[in-house]
Amino acid sequence: MVLPLSAVDSHRGQWPIAAVLALLMLGELLLMSGGSSRQALVWLMTVPVCIVAVTSFKSRVFAIPVAVVSIFLSSFVIRLFQVYLPTILSPLTVAETAACLVITAVVVREEPRRAATWSVGSLMAVSFFAAIVRDNWLSGSNYNEMLGSLVLGFAAVGTGLYFRARDTESGRLIAAAVVDAQKEERIALARELHDVVAHHVTGMLVQAQAALEVSDEDPRAAHRLLPGIVRSGTEALGAMRRLVGTLRQGENEAATTDLAADVISAVERTRELGFDTRLRIDLPDEVPPELGRSVLRLVQESLTNVHKHAVSPTMVDVEISRTPARALRVVVADDGQPHELNQGGYGLVGMRERVDLLGGLFSAGPRETGWQVLAELPLEGKK
Numbered sequence: 001m002v003l004p005l006s007a008v009d010s011h012r013g014q015w016p017i018a019a020v021l022a023l024l025m026l027g028e029l030l031l032m033s034g035g036s037s038r039q040a041l042v043w044l045m046t047v048p049v050c051i052v053a054v055t056s057f058k059s060r061v062f063a064i065p066v067a068v069v070s071i072f073l074s075s076f077v078i079r080l081f082q083v084y085l086p087t088i089l090s091p092l093t094v095a096e097t098a099a100c101l102v103i104t105a106v107v108v109r110e111e112p113r114r115a116a117t118w119s120v121g122s123l124m125a126v127s128f129f130a131a132i133v134r135d136n137w138l139s140g141s142n143y144n145e146m147l148g149s150l151v152l153g154f155a156a157v158g159t160g161l162y163f164r165a166r167d168t169e170s171g172r173l174i175a176a177a178v179v180d181a182q183k184e185e186r187i188a189l190a191r192e193l194h195d196v197v198a199h200h201v202t203g204m205l206v207q208a209q210a211a212l213e214v215s216d217e218d219p220r221a222a223h224r225l226l227p228g229i230v231r232s233g234t235e236a237l238g239a240m241r242r243l244v245g246t247l248r249q250g251e252n253e254a255a256t257t258d259l260a261a262d263v264i265s266a267v268e269r270t271r272e273l274g275f276d277t278r279l280r281i282d283l284p285d286e287v288p289p290e291l292g293r294s295v296l297r298l299v300q301e302s303l304t305n306v307h308k309h310a311v312s313p314t315m316v317d318v319e320i321s322r323t324p325a326r327a328l329r330v331v332v333a334d335d336g337q338p339h340e341l342n343q344g345g346y347g348l349v350g351m352r353e354r355v356d357l358l359g360g361l362f363s364a365g366p367r368e369t370g371w372q373v374l375a376e377l378p379l380e381g382k383k
Contacts, residue, residue, distance in 0.1 A: 014057050017102060021050040024095040038081040045074040046096050053099035056106045063103050064119045068126045071096060075133040090149050091131035100127065101156040108160025109167065120157065187353065202304045204232040206273050232269070259283060259292040263299050267318055270303045277303075277316040284322060284379065291377055294354045295320060295330055301347050302332035302373040310336035313370060326379045327360070333372040351375070 028043060048070045056063040071092065077083065090097040100123055107119045127149065208229055260281055267279045287295070299318060306316055313336035321329050348364050351373070355362035360377040 014054050018054045021053060021095060021098060021102075024098055025050060028093060028095055036083075038077070038083050042074055042077055042081075042083050045070060045077065046093055046099075049096050049099040053102040053106075056103050060107060060111065060119075064107070064122055067100065067103055068122050071100075071126045071130055075130040079133045089152060090127070091134050092127060097152065101152060104153070104156035105160040105163070108157055109163040116160075124153065190350070201232075201236055202307050204229050204236070206307050259287050259295060262296050263318070263320065266296070266300050266303060270306070270316060273307060275306065275313060275316050277318060280317075280319045280321065282321040283328075287328075288379070291328065291358060291379065294358055294377060295328060297354060298330050298351055298373070298375055299332060301351055305347055305371070305373075306332070306334050306336075310334045310371065312336055322379075323376060325376075327376045328379060330375045330377070331372065333367070333370060335370040337370075 025043075025047070028046075049067045052063040052066045074096075088094055088097070092100065104120055104123060108116045111119060131149075211226070211229070260283055263281060264279065267277050270277045299320070303316070303318070306313060310316075313334040316334045317331065319329070319331040323329050351364070352362050355375050355377060358377050360375055362375045364373045365371070
């Protein structure tokens with residue numbers, strides 16, 4: 001359950017501005033010490049402007065109306081009772097001026113352009129009204145205050161525009177980052193689907209094709225292949241469930257908890273399909289989970305490619321060994337007849353992506369006899 005924020009918590013980030021406005025209000029009150037009740041009344045009428053200046057960061061519905069009405073009424077009171085309050089570069093009091101500058105900057109930053117234009121225009125109009133009523137600008141020669149008011153107004157608008165542009169750029173960068181993250185997730189999911197599910201489905205397909213070829217001559221041989229097809233189908237279904245669970249839970253489940261055992265299992269499945277396979281493993285005591293995942297996927301995808309593309313291989317070699325440079329070398333090679341690289345698949349692309357993500361080296365291609373996949377993955381991860 002999400003608890004609603006209190007008024008204090010919702011405006012926690014505006015305390016510096018609230019503190020400054022409070023100090024300005026306190027300073028004005030101290031300057032009026034010993035003053036009349038009329039000055040105190042005018043001082044109290046400036047409080048709403050300061051309050052809405054602080055609340056405008058969260059809600060701007062009443063900020064402009066309250067500020068306009070407050071300045072409008074206080075101007076009448078000042079003119080009616082001939083009250084004097086200190087001002088600097090503005091016909092408004094110091095606290096009112098600071099509050100209006102804050103409201104202007106916030107409105108320009110947050111509101112749509114049309115609404116911001118009307119809001120700033122309203123504040124300018126009521127400030128001009130205050131200048132006429134309070135200081136009689138039309139008949140006086142208060143050029144310094146006129147110029148100061150313009151400078152302060154432009155500064156507030158410029159500040160709002162600056163933060164508006166920064167927010168727009170920040171939003172664009174965040175949107176781009178989200179798109180990139182979604183793209184990476186799709187690529188990772190595609191890689192897992194290709195390397196895991198396709199590996200088991202390929203095993204099913206090879207066994208089914210073998211059973212189909214021998215079914216007429218030796219029905220018993222075809223029957224002996226059925227358990228392997230069922231096992232491959234069960235493993236494919238389990239892999240799919242793990243992928244779905246990972247997507248639902250938002251967690252990256254390790255592909256293997258025992259790398260050596262899982263590699264041996266993958267090699268055994270290849271042997272069951274009729275491919276003579278040699279395996280040599282030399283692993284360190286501890287293999288990082290992400291490295292173990294990638295090594296297993298490289299072996300699985302390489303063996304899948306042997307099943308699908310190798311032409312009459314007599315032997316498949318799988319070797320995982322440590323190198324002097326603190327890396328794991330993965331080699332999967334067959335001695336089948338030379339064949340052209342299938343440009344339409346994603347297997348080699350996925351393997352290269354896995355290796356690149358870990359800062360390793362990857363190569364795949366034909367050799368004198370057959371095809372070889374070679375990868376070196378640093379034990380300490382990407383540097």
